[in-house]
Amino acid sequence: MVKVKFNYTIGNISLRQLTYRKRQTILTISGISLGVMVLISAISLMDGLLQSFIDKIVNIAPHIVISGEKIKTTVKDTLYQASGKTYINFIKNVERKDEEIIKNYSRVIYLIQKEKTVNVIAPVVSVNLIAKFGTLSQPLELLGISPELHDKIVKFSDNMISGKFSELERTPDGLIIGTTSASDLSVKMGDKLQIVSNSGGVVTVRIIGVFSTGINDIDNNAYVNLRLAQNLAGYSSDELTNLYLRVTDLSKDAAVARSIEKMINYHAKTWEETAASVISLYKMISVMVYFLVFFVILVAGFGVANVLITNVLEKYRDIAILKSLGFQRNEITWIYLIQGLFVAIIGAVLGCLLALVMIKVLGTIKITPSKTGSIRSDRLQMGMSIWYFIFASSFAIIISLVASIGPSRGASKLNPVEILRGER
Amino acid sequence: MQKPIIRLEHVCKTLISKSNEGIIENTILPDLSFNIEQGEFTAITGPSGSGKTTLLYLMGGLDKPSSGKIFLNDWEISQMNEDELAVIRNDKLGFVYQFHFLLPEFSALENVMIPMLARGKFGQKQAKERAKALLSQVGLYEKLSSKPNQLSGGQQQRVAIARSLANEPVVLLADEPTGNLDSHNSALIYDLFKRLNEENGQSIIIVTHDEHFASKTDRILHLLDGRIDKDQVLHN
Numbered sequence: 314m315v316k317v318k319f320n321y322t323i324g325n326i327s328l329r330q331l332t333y334r335k336r337q338t339i340l341t342i343s344g345i346s347l348g349v350m351v352l353i354s355a356i357s358l359m360d361g362l363l364q365s366f367i368d369k370i371v372n373i374a375p376h377i378v379i380s381g382e383k384i385k386t387t388v389k390d391t392l393y394q395a396s397g398k399t400y401i402n403f404i405k406n407v408e409r410k411d412e413e414i415i416k417n418y419s420r421v422i423y424l425i426q427k428e429k430t431v432n433v434i435a436p437v438v439s440v441n442l443i444a445k446f447g448t449l450s451q452p453l454e455l456l457g458i459s460p461e462l463h464d465k466i467v468k469f470s471d472n473m474i475s476g477k478f479s480e481l482e483r484t485p486d487g488l489i490i491g492t493t494s495a496s497d498l499s500v501k502m503g504d505k506l507q508i509v510s511n512s513g514g515v516v517t518v519r520i521i522g523v524f525s526t527g528i529n530d531i532d533n534n535a536y537v538n539l540r541l542a543q544n545l546a547g548y549s550s551d552e553l554t555n556l557y558l559r560v561t562d563l564s565k566d567a568a569v570a571r572s573i574e575k576m577i578n579y580h581a582k583t584w585e586e587t588a589a590s591v592i593s594l595y596k597m598i599s600v601m602v603y604f605l606v607f608f609v610i611l612v613a614g615f616g617v618a619n620v621l622i623t624n625v626l627e628k629y630r631d632i633a634i635l636k637s638l639g640f641q642r643n644e645i646t647w648i649y650l651i652q653g654l655f656v657a658i659i660g661a662v663l664g665c666l667l668a669l670v671m672i673k674v675l676g677t678i679k680i681t682p683s684k685t686g687s688i689r690s691d692r693l694q695m696g697m698s699i700w701y702f703i704f705a706s707s708f709a710i711i712i713s714l715v716a717s718i719g720p721s722r723g724a725s726k727l728n729p730v731e732i733l734r735g736e737r
Numbered sequence: 738m739q740k741p742i743i744r745l746e747h748v749c750k751t752l753i754s755k756s757n758e759g760i761i762e763n764t765i766l767p768d769l770s771f772n773i774e775q776g777e778f779t780a781i782t783g784p785s786g787s788g789k790t791t792l793l794y795l796m797g798g799l800d801k802p803s804s805g806k807i808f809l810n811d812w813e814i815s816q817m818n819e820d821e822l823a824v825i826r827n828d829k830l831g832f833v834y835q836f837h838f839l840l841p842e843f844s845a846l847e848n849v850m851i852p853m854l855a856r857g858k859f860g861q862k863q864a865k866e867r868a869k870a871l872l873s874q875v876g877l878y879e880k881l882s883s884k885p886n887q888l889s890g891g892q893q894q895r896v897a898i899a900r901s902l903a904n905e906p907v908v909l910l911a912d913e914p915t916g917n918l919d920s921h922n923s924a925l926i927y928d929l930f931k932r933l934n935e936e937n938g939q940s941i942i943i944v945t946h947d948e949h950f951a952s953k954t955d956r957i958l959h960l961l962d963g964r965i966d967k968d969q970v971l972h973n
């Protein structure tokens with residue numbers, strides 16, 4: 314006999330009540346749509362920033378970097394039984410800690426070449442020295458490279474503003490400088506710089522090119538011939554600080570790095586590992602932004618609760634009448650849940666449309682490049698994915714639904730007798 | 738003899754309210770037993786506070802007795818739960834309140850249609866036809882699409898009467914339906930009830946203060962302090 318019938322009449326009553334108070338309903342829908350719009354735009358902005366950063370990194374960073382840092386092994390060299398169950402473990406530690414260089418690198422390359430997925434192996438000597446120009450002197454990170462190989466690793470010639478990257482091959486005293494360092498030292502093409510070597514000697518180099526990658530950490534550097542860097546650092550010709558690798562399948566780089574580490578006993582870091590701290594910083598900022606935006610939607614949820622509470626409070630008489638006419642508890646609950654859902658769904662749809670416009674508009678905004686950030690871009694790169702919309706909409710709808718439950722159930726529990734008597 | 742449509746057996750209604758002085762028990766109806774027959778037009782009279790409304794709500798399945806049994810046809814409505822009562826109210830009972838409770842967002846026609854559609858007793862089309870017929874029966878064919886606030890008090894009460902007849906109720910219950918109306922409109926409403934009873938054989942129970950009107954019904958139940966003071970069968 315008792316059947317919960319969800320029918321047209323319930324929906325009709327529900328929406329009639331809602332549209333009867335137009336202004337309040339429109340205001341609440343606006344609240345929801347604004348919340349959804351802000352959330353989607355924030356996600357798009359944060360995701361876009363992270364994505365553009367990753368895109369740049371992937372373009373400019375080697376897939377895997379091998380450093381001179383030895384993998385510490387805890388192989389038991391000697392186990393000495395002191396007494397009973399107590400053992401003393403002696404570990405050989407004869408290497409000096411400060412010297413993190415790859416020795417006999419041609420042999421290391423030979424070993425790495427066994428890993429078939431490695432495409433390119435490029436030798437690098439990275440050394441921090443003082444550069445002097447006129448009265449100015451600045452610390453400068455010099456990277457000694459083999460231009461032809463390095464270009465295969467990161468397509469570096471694309472970043473050249475003036476000069477040719479391949480010139481370095483034939484210019485033993487040539488130097489290619491990043492825009493950041495160039496402006497710090499106020500040097501330009503053709504200028505002659507003095508570099509103070511590790512042994513104290515001064516070497517004069519000539520600027521034969523200027524580059525810009527958009528990543529300040531790299532634009533702080535300067536590139537020289539491998540041999541020159543080795544001389545300046547005081548290394549012999551078979552010593553390096555790093556090897557840069559390019560692999561065929563970027564998604565498998567971690568596995569390749571681990572297998573290489575086993576073969577050569579030097580640390581191998583993938584680009585994700587190198588950029589991990591920056592990426593996690595981005596993610597942390599994103600979480601904070603989302604957290605703030607969640608409150609916007611939460612407030613919009615209060616708006617929904619408010620609409621329903623007023624609709625219920627002002628409709629005591631109507632609820633009593635509906636009950637006396639034969640509507641059951643569940644059906645009364647539905648009348649109000651539908652109102653909450655309706656407001657939320659319309660608000661979410663409008664919010665999604667507004668967000669589309671917002672993302673387009675934000676994407677065209679020009680920003681002045683900053684020298685201090687880790688990346689430079691003249692335009693905001695906005696992310697775009699259907700998931701932003703699905704996520705923000707479902708969040709708004711769930712919040713609204715939760716906000717609707719209380720008032721709706723309150724309405725269904727009303728005792729019609731007191732109201733029909735005219736006591737309330 | 739036909740079975741009674743409403744049967745009360747030792748119905749007692751006690752209200753328990755909590756106040757500062759403790760729990761107060763207020764027995765409104767101590768012990769009522771009577772029958773209402775099919776097609777009967779009954780007036781319930783009595784001074785204010787004698788328990789008329791309480792009694793009507795018990796018979797109308799809106800409230801439950803503290804003890805005793807109430808039967809509507811063969812259904813013991815005093816045993817039913819809230820949802821079962823809702824179905825009975827929709828399907829078997831028509832109610833007209835002292836205040837004309839119409840839904841303000843809906844037209845007169847829609848207000849009459851809602852009980853028909855609520856539990857799907859009638860289809861949309863059928864409900865519309867029935868609602869039109871009922872509204873013309875109460876003399877409001879011109880006002881089908883008017884909203885309640887565009888209608889006078891008397892007109893609103895007639896819409897409420899049309900609504901109470903929506904699902905062909907076993908019995909129509911009315912609680913001082915003219916309480917807020919002028920004498921002209923009151924007369925109109927009383928004539929309407931009389932006609933419904935005489936022409937359609939509609940069973941009606943009406944609570945009223947109007948002695949003159951009560952005297953034109955089939956039976957007067959006079960209440961005094963929740964007891965039947967007089968049960969008068971008239972021969973009109």
Ligand SMILES: Nc1ncnc2c1ncn2[C@@H]1O[C@H](COP(=O)(O)OP(=O)(O)O)[C@@H](O)[C@H]1O
Binds near residue numbers: 784785789792
């Ligand atoms: N909800 C209630 N709380 C307390 N007392 C009530 C309540 N409802 C009714 N009463 C009391 O019950 C008695 C009968 O009320 P009612 O049935 O409305 O009488 P009538 O309709 O004949 O005027 C009155 O004394 C009234 O004060």
Ligand SMILES: [Mg+2]
Binds near residue numbers: 789790791
């Ligand atoms: Mg009363």
